Amino acid sequence: xxxxxxxxxxxxxxxxxxxxxxxxxxxxxxxxxxxxxxxxxxxxxxxxxxxxxxxxxxxxxxxxxxxxxxxxxxxxxxxxxxxxxxxxxxxxxxxxxxxxxxxxxxxxxxxxxxxxxxxxxxxxxxxxxxxxxxxxxxxxxxxxxxxxxxxxxxxxxxxxxxxxxxxxxxxxxxxxxxxxxxxxxxxxxxxxxxxxxxxxxxxxxxxxxxxxxxxxxxxxxxxxxxxxxxxxxxxxxxxxxxxxxxxxxxxxxxxxxxxxxxxxxxxxxxxxxxxxxxxxxxxxxxxxxxxxxxxxxxxxxxxxxxxxxxxxxxxxxxxxxxxxxxxxxxxxxxxxxxxxxxxxxxxxxxxxxxxxxxxxxxxxxxxxxxxxxxxxxxxxxxxxxxxxxxxxxxxxxxxxxxxxxxxxxxxxxxxxxxxxxxxxxxxxxxxxxxxxxxxxxxxxxxxxxxxxxxxxxxxxxxxxxxxxxxxxxxxxxxxx
Amino acid sequence: xxxxxxxxxxxxxxxxxxxxxxxxxxxxxxxxxxxxxxxxxxxxxxxxxxxxxx
Numbered sequence: 001x002x003x004x005x006x007x008x009x010x011x012x013x014x015x016x017x018x019x020x021x022x023x024x025x026x027x028x029x030x031x032x033x034x035x036x037x038x039x040x041x042x043x044x045x046x047x048x049x050x051x052x053x054x055x056x057x058x059x060x061x062x063x064x065x066x067x068x069x070x071x072x073x074x075x076x077x078x079x080x081x082x083x084x085x086x087x088x089x090x091x092x093x094x095x096x097x098x099x100x101x102x103x104x105x106x107x108x109x110x111x112x113x114x115x116x117x118x119x120x121x122x123x124x125x126x127x128x129x130x131x132x133x134x135x136x137x138x139x140x141x142x143x144x145x146x147x148x149x150x151x152x153x154x155x156x157x158x159x160x161x162x163x164x165x166x167x168x169x170x171x172x173x174x175x176x177x178x179x180x181x182x183x184x185x186x187x188x189x190x191x192x193x194x195x196x197x198x199x200x201x202x203x204x205x206x207x208x209x210x211x212x213x214x215x216x217x218x219x220x221x222x223x224x225x226x227x228x229x230x231x232x233x234x235x236x237x238x239x240x241x242x243x244x245x246x247x248x249x250x251x252x253x254x255x256x257x258x259x260x261x262x263x264x265x266x267x268x269x270x271x272x273x274x275x276x277x278x279x280x281x282x283x284x285x286x287x288x289x290x291x292x293x294x295x296x297x298x299x300x301x302x303x304x305x306x307x308x309x310x311x312x313x314x315x316x317x318x319x320x321x322x323x324x325x326x327x328x329x330x331x332x333x334x335x336x337x338x339x340x341x342x343x344x345x346x347x348x349x350x351x352x353x354x355x356x357x358x359x360x361x362x363x364x365x366x367x368x369x370x371x372x373x374x375x376x377x378x379x380x381x382x383x384x385x386x387x388x389x390x391x392x393x394x395x396x397x398x399x400x401x402x403x404x405x406x407x408x409x410x411x412x413x414x415x416x417x418x419x420x421x422x423x424x425x426x427x428x429x430x431x432x433x434x435x436x437x438x439x440x441x442x443x444x445x446x447x448x449x450x451x452x453x454x455x456x457x458x459x460x461x462x463x464x465x466x467x468x469x470x471x472x473x474x475x476x477x478x479x480x
Numbered sequence: 481x482x483x484x485x486x487x488x489x490x491x492x493x494x495x496x497x498x499x500x501x502x503x504x505x506x507x508x509x510x511x512x513x514x515x516x517x518x519x520x521x522x523x524x525x526x527x528x529x530x531x532x533x534x
Contacts, residue, residue: 041501061505085502099505106509142534176534202534266534296532327519344532348515362530379533435532463519470518472508 032426034464038062043471045464048108052347052358052429055106056467064099074100122357123400124172125366126165126197127379128153130189131178132371136204137302138239140270140310142441143382144301145178151371152178155185157391161369162193164396170366172198176379178371181207187215194219202226202266205250206243213250213257223254224264224293229273230283237272251287266293269342271311274318278325284337291338294322298380299441319343320455327459344435345456348463357413360432364409367396375399377408380437381446411446412436419447427460 034045044062047054057065060081067077074096082092103109131152134145153161162173173193180186181203193199198220205225208216216223225247229235232244254263265284269277277294284292296319297303303310311318326341347360367388368376375388375396386408388399399405415422415433422428431453433439438450 041503046507056508056510058503058506060503061507064505087502095505099507102507106507295534342532348519362533438532466519467510467515472510472514 033062033065034426034461036426038066043468045468046108047426048429050429051107052360052432053107054348054430054464055108056472060095061099064096122365123165123168123170123367123396125174125362126161126170126172127174127176127366127368128158128161129176129178129369129371130158130180130186131183133182134178134204135182135206136179136239136243139306140238140268140297140303142298142301142303143178149178149371152183153369153371153373155188157373158185158189159192161391161396162189162196165367166196168396168400170197172200174200174202176202179204179207181212190215190219190221194221198222200224200264203250204239204243204247206246208250208253210253210257213253213259216254216262217257217259221259222262222264223259224266225251226268227251227265227280228267228270229276230279231276234273234276238270251289255288260288261290263289264291264293265289266295268295268297269319269322270297271315271318274311274315274322277322281337281339289337291340293340294326294342296342296344296438298438304441316451316455319452323452323455323459327463343452343456343459344438344450345431345433345452346459348430348460358429359412361412361435363412363436364405367400377405378437380435381408381440383440415447419449421449421453425457427457430460431456 032047032049034047038044038059041059043056043058045054046057046062046065063084064077064081067080072080074093078089078093078096081087081095082089085092087095100109129143132143132145132149133147133152134141134149135147137146165173175186175189175193177183180201183189190199190201200222201216202224203226205223205227208223226239227235227247228238235244235247236242251263251265254260265280265287267273267277267280273280280294281292297310297315299307323341323343323346326339326343327346345360363378363381366378368379368382369391370376370382373390373392374382375391375394376382376386377388378386388402388404391399412432415436416428416431417423419433422431422433425431434450434453434456436446438452439448440446442451
C-alpha cells in the first residue's frame with residue numbers, strides 16, 4: 001500500500017479544542033503528498049484521497065498535516081507548531097484552524113472511503129458506425145473495413161436512434177465508418193441530426209467534392225479528416241497511392257467553403273510516421289487547422305494482424321519520446337493549435353473543471369452503435385464480451401438501463417482501486433487506471449493498466465514538479 | 481518511498497527555529513489555464529472528449 005497517507009481527526013467544536021478531546025472520525029481526511037519527502041521551505045502537492053483533485057500547499061501547511069498524521073490532536077498540533085517556530089499559541093492555533101478550514105472548503109476532509117461512481121444515466125453523445133464499407137483498405141484499420149465490407153445502419157434506424165438519444169439527453173453525434181460518405185443517405189441523416197445535435201463526421205476526405213463542402217459548411221458539423229503524415233510518400237505508404245492529394249484537396253475545398261474552423265486532422269501513430277510527428281503539428285498550423293489529434297495504434301482488426309509490419313518493435317519508446325516533446329510547456333512550444341497527443345489517463349487538470357462524478361473517461365456518457373446494429377459503451381470495447389444488444393431488437397433506453405451497461409460504468413469507477421498496481425499508485429485518482437479500451441486491446445484484460453502506465457507516472461511527476469517550480473502567488477481569497 | 485511519521489516524542493527535543501523563517505500556511509488551487517500555462521497544452525484526454533477513441 002502507499003504509505004505516505006496522513007489522517008486527520010478534527011475537533012467538532014472549539015469546546016473540544018479547549019478540552020483537547022478528539023471527536024473521532026467526525027471529519028477525516030486521508031490524502032497523499034508529492035513529493036513524498038517534504039523539504040524545508042518547499043511546497044508540496046496534496047492529492048485528494050479519492051477524487052481527481054489536488055492542491056498546492058506550502059511547507060508550513062504540510063507541517064501541520066504531518067502533525068495530524070502523527071495522530072496529534074488539534075491542540076497538540078498547535079502546541080508543536082508554536083514551540084517549533086516560537087509562535088504564540090493563539091497564532092499557531094489560528095494557523096492550524098485556517099489550514100483545516102481551507103482543506104474542508106476544498107473537499108479534502110470527507111469520508112475517504114466514498115468513491116465516485118458513474119451509474120446514473122448521463123447520455124451526452126451518440127457514436128454511429130453508419131457503414132462498415134470503406135473506399136480504402138488500410139493495414140492499420142482496427143475495424144478491418146474495406147470496399148468489400150458489408151453492413152450499414154438503415155436510414156430509418158439512424159433517425160430513430162437520433163430521436164431517442166436526444167430524448168435521453170444526447171446533444172452530439174459522431175458519424176463514422178468505414179467511410180461514412182459511402183452511406184447513400186448520409187445527407188438526409190446529417191440534415192435530420194443537424195437540427196437536434198452537434199455533429200462530428202470522421203472521414204478520410206477522399207469523397208468530399210465542392211458540393212459536399214458547401215453542404216457541410218452550412219450545418220453544425222465538425223469534420224475530422226484522417227491524415228497520417230504531412231508527407232505524401234508516408235501517407236500513401238499507409239493509405240495507398242493517390243490518397244494524399246485527394247485528402248488535401250478535400251481540406252482545401254472545405255476551407256474555401258467556410259469550414260476552416262470546423263476541421264480536425266487525425267493521425268494514427270505507427271512506425272512509418274513516428275519519426276516525423278512534430279512536422280505534422282507545424283503542417284497543421286500552417287494549414288490553419290484548429291485541432292490536431294494523434295491517436296495511438298490499436299492492436300485490433302487489420303492492425304492486430306499487421307502488428308509486426310506496422311512497427312510494434314520499440315513502438316512504446318517511440319510514442320514516449322513523442323509524448324515527451326508534446327508535453328513541453330506552452331511557453332516553450334508556442335503551439336497555436338489544439339493538440340491532443342493520445343496519452344490516455346494523463347489528465348492533470350485541476351478541480352475546477354472536474355465533471356460531477358470526477359471521471360475523465362467518457363464511457364457511460366455515449367453509446368456506440370456498430371454497422372450491424374450492435375450497441376457498445378465505447379469504440380474501443382467493441383468485442384462480444386462487451387456487446388450490449390442490437391438496436392434492432394432493443395431500444396436505447398433499455399440498453400442504457402441494462403445491468404451490463406451499469407456494470408461497465410461501475411467497472412470504470414472502480415478500476416483505479418481494484419487493479420493492484422493502481423491501488424498502490426500515487427496518481428490513481430488522476431489517471432484512473434488509464435484507458436480500459438487500450439488495456440483490453442493491449443493486454444486482453446480491462447482489469448489491468450495499459451502499456452503507458454510507467455510513462456504516465458513519470459509524466460505526472462514531471463508535471464507536478466513543473467508546477468512546484470513555477471509558483472503562483474496566492475489570490476486575494478487565498479490568504480493564510 | 482514511504483514517509484515515516486516522526487517519533488511522537490521528538491517534538492520536545494525540537495529546537496525552535498527563528499521566527500523570521502516561518503511562513504504561515506498557504507493552500508493554493510490552480511485553474512485549468514494556469515496548469516496548461518505551466519505544463520503545456522498537449523494533454524491526452526479531457527473531461528469532454530476522449531483522446532484515444534476514433
